[in-house]
Amino acid sequence: MAYVCAHCGKKVKDLNNFIRCPYCGSRVFLKGRPNIPREVSTD
Ligand SMILES: [Zn+2]
Numbered sequence: 274m275a276y277v278c279a280h281c282g283k284k285v286k287d288l289n290n291f292i293r294c295p296y297c298g299s300r301v302f303l304k305g306r307p308n309i310p311r312e313v314s315t316d
Contacts, residue, residue, distance in 0.1 A: 276302040 276285045280299030293300050 276304055279303050 277283070278285055278294040278297065278299050279301040280294060281297040283294060283296045285294055285296075285302065292302065294302070
């Protein structure tokens with residue numbers, strides 16, 4: 274199961290011991306999201 278950084282939206286695979294985004298350093302993640310959540314307006 275992949276994690277998605279809640280800050281920069283990067284996919285982070287296999288967080289072993291450190292829970293930290295290697296891209297932005299954020300420690301907030303979304304679990305098991307197939308897509309990056311975005312504000313999408315539908316018709
Ligand atoms: Zn990040």
